Amino acid sequence: MSISEKDIRHLAELARIHLTDEELLQFQKELPSILDFVATLQSADTGESEAVIGGTSAVNVAREDAASIQALGDPLELKTAFLKSDERGGLIVPKILDYEA
Amino acid sequence: MKLENLAIGLIAAGLRKKEFSAEEVVIAYLEAISKRDREIHSYLFVADAPAREAARAVDKKISAGEPLSALAGVPLALKDNILTKDLPATAGSKILEPYIASYDSTVAAKLKAAGAVILGKTNMDEFAMGSSTENSGFGPTKNPRDILRVPGGSSGGSAAAVAGDLAVAALGSDTGGSIRQPAAFTGVVGLKTTYGRVSRHGLIAMASSLDQIGPIAKTVEDAAILYQAIAGQDRYDATSAAVPVEAMREVPLAGLRIGVPREYFGAGLDPRVAKAIRASLNKFEAAGAILMDISLPHASYALPTYYIVMPAEVSANLARFDGLRYGFSASGSGNLLQLYKNTRDQGFGSEPKRRIMIGAYVLSHGYYDAYYLKAQKVRRLIRRDFENAFGGIDVIMGPTTPSVAFKFGEKSKDPLAMYLEDVYTVAVNLSGVPAISIPCGNIEEEGKQLPVGLQIIGSWFDEARLLGVAKACESTIGTV
Numbered sequence: 156m157s158i159s160e161k162d163i164r165h166l167a168e169l170a171r172i173h174l175t176d177e178e179l180l181q182f183q184k185e186l187p188s189i190l191d192f193v194a195t196l197q198s199a200d201t202g203e204s205e206a207v208i209g210g211t212s213a214v215n216v217a218r219e220d221a222a223s224i225q226a227l228g229d230p231l232e233l234k235t236a237f238l239k240s241d242e243r244g245g246l247i248v249p250k251i252l253d254y255e256a
Numbered sequence: 257m258k259l260e261n262l263a264i265g266l267i268a269a270g271l272r273k274k275e276f277s278a279e280e281v282v283i284a285y286l287e288a289i290s291k292r293d294r295e296i297h298s299y300l301f302v303a304d305a306p307a308r309e310a311a312r313a314v315d316k317k318i319s320a321g322e323p324l325s326a327l328a329g330v331p332l333a334l335k336d337n338i339l340t341k342d343l344p345a346t347a348g349s350k351i352l353e354p355y356i357a358s359y360d361s362t363v364a365a366k367l368k369a370a371g372a373v374i375l376g377k378t379n380m381d382e383f384a385m386g387s388s389t390e391n392s393g394f395g396p397t398k399n400p401r402d403i404l405r406v407p408g409g410s411s412g413g414s415a416a417a418v419a420g421d422l423a424v425a426a427l428g429s430d431t432g433g434s435i436r437q438p439a440a441f442t443g444v445v446g447l448k449t450t451y452g453r454v455s456r457h458g459l460i461a462m463a464s465s466l467d468q469i470g471p472i473a474k475t476v477e478d479a480a481i482l483y484q485a486i487a488g489q490d491r492y493d494a495t496s497a498a499v500p501v502e503a504m505r506e507v508p509l510a511g512l513r514i515g516v517p518r519e520y521f522g523a524g525l526d527p528r529v530a531k532a533i534r535a536s537l538n539k540f541e542a543a544g545a546i547l548m549d550i551s552l553p554h555a556s557y558a559l560p561t562y563y564i565v566m567p568a569e570v571s572a573n574l575a576r577f578d579g580l581r582y583g584f585s586a587s588g589s590g591n592l593l594q595l596y597k598n599t600r601d602q603g604f605g606s607e608p609k610r611r612i613m614i615g616a617y618v619l620s621h622g623y624y625d626a627y628y629l630k631a632q633k634v635r636r637l638i639r640r641d642f643e644n645a646f647g648g649i650d651v652i653m654g655p656t657t658p659s660v661a662f663k664f665g666e667k668s669k670d671p672l673a674m675y676l677e678d679v680y681t682v683a684v685n686l687s688g689v690p691a692i693s694i695p696c697g698n699i700e701e702e703g704k705q706l707p708v709g710l711q712i713i714g715s716w717f718d719e720a721r722l723l724g725v726a727k728a729c730e731s732t733i734g735t736v
Contacts, residue, residue, distance in 0.1 A: 166613045166617055169613075169616040169620070170571065171575070171596045171600055172597060172612065173594075173598055174609075178606075178609070181606070182609075182610065186610070188672055189610075189614060189675075190617065192563065192675075193560040193563050193618075193631075194627075195560050196557055197626070199554070199557050199633075199634045201630065201636075205633070205636055206629055207633075207635040207636050209464075210452075210464070210465035211451060211497070211688065
């Protein structure tokens with residue numbers, strides 16, 4: 156398989172890594188052979204095999220997944236912590252990232 | 257009396273009989289390090305003053321006639337991804353160069369409570385990614401058996417420190433073979449514990465469904481002592497299991513059912529390594545063990561499965577190194593996104609970048625099902641292979657590595673060639689079972705004796721028997 160320069164740039168973007176031109180060439184050469192190698196898995200007959208999640212068969216003990224307004228604190232208090240809210244009552248928080256897709 | 261190659265039991269006895277003091281033992285090691293580690297480079301940081309202080313505290317207890325714990329005055333080395341309060345913890349990466357641990361990992365706390373003296377932090381492949389220490393951000397470690405060769409990795413510094421008499425024993429971490437492979441390459445003992453057996457609280461995470469901490473030591477006996485000191489459930493690690501920790505059991509070889517997987521003796525295995533392993537198996541058979549030909553049908557899928565699951569977890573775990581929370585931060589970055597990107601570009605070496613990007617790829621929309629989900633399904637089958645095998649046998653044996661220690665530069669230019677080093681070790685991590693590597697002979701090359709490692713795989717949480725089997729094998733193989 157081959158990976159385009161655009162794909163490598165996109166992966167680097169997802170990984171939050173700035174790549175030099177040299178690194179870009181290096182990864183464009185190396186990643187396809189690694190991905191070809193792991194793609195040999197496609198020939199495995201997984202039938203009804205259930206995916207493993209995590210390294211243990213232990214089960215999480217958690218409270219029921221129900222919304223609790225108490226957990227979020229007093230909504231009025233939250234609202235006054237920010238200067239602006241939109242017309243639906245949502246809070247407008249300060250911008251953190253400028254993301255160029 | 258040479259103090260820098262004593263077993264833990266002999267140190268304990270010598271201290272109690274007042275043949276030497278704990279401070280004398282520590283000084284002997286610190287002097288050996290300052291003399292010989294310039295060449296080997298097993299340590300990234302030597303904790304000179306705290307080590308002397310810890311030894312003096314043990315001596316004070318001895319002169320006060322207080323009872324001593326199992327590891328009192330025993331000088332140990334810790335891999336640099338294991339946090340030890342007030343000492344650096346770089347995980348072999350420039351991105352953590354200025355980072356000092358603000359708390360003790362559970363294993364470090366347990367070792368300190370048992371009276372151990374922490375000599376320092378050992379070199380490793382960056383974030384435990386590699387099989388040679390050539391990926392360390394601070395230069396490679398050399399193999400004490402032949403300094404032209406790698407010590408293996410990623411716990412290469414810990415293995416070299418033990419093999420080179422620069423620590424009595426050490427801790428490493430094993431995600432795909434990182435304790436067993438360097439133990440094999442340097443001729444020492446390395447135990448990868450059952451997933452959930454040892455707390456990872458304070459271990460810098462690489463792949464959380466695979467990582468385990470374990471001991472590297474000169475003998476099985478020493479590895480067993482260290483294992484007992486660090487194992488057990490921990491409230492700070494939710495994946496640690498509530499399974500009681502048992503001491504090493506005595507296991508006679510007579511009647512022991514040893515499964516020998518035919519898949520572990522196929523193409524890619526150095527015939528000289530195969531011969532050494534077969535010779536050991538024959539000795540065990542002569543001692544009354546029963547060799548059973550078994551099959552682990554999905555063995556060939558273990559490596560590709562590992563190189564999907566591990567990078568996926570790496571890409572998530574290493575997201576936290578962003579220039580804000582820990583260690584290095586790139587200067588002159590305009591906005592936050594630029595700060596992230598520049599910090600990660602300058603701070604990470606090639607291997608973490610490569611794996612983070614592969615992880616991002618296999619988790620992306622459109623590839624997730626074909627790669628990640630498929631791998632997790634195959635992982636179930638690999639685990640089932642072991643479940644089926646352990647129905648009729650006690651332990652599995654085979655080579656730890658396909659070859660003996662290779663030379664610097666031999667594989668570092670080709671990432672895939674390096675990945676193949678893990679071919680016999682990764683299935684163990686994917687399944688969560690424990691495994692130990694013990695030395696089982698040498699192969700002579702260019703006038704040097706290069707050790708071969710025998711891998712013994714046990715069933716889940718069966719370390720007490722696994723260690724007992726390893727000890728019986730160790731004495732049957734004899735001194736090599």
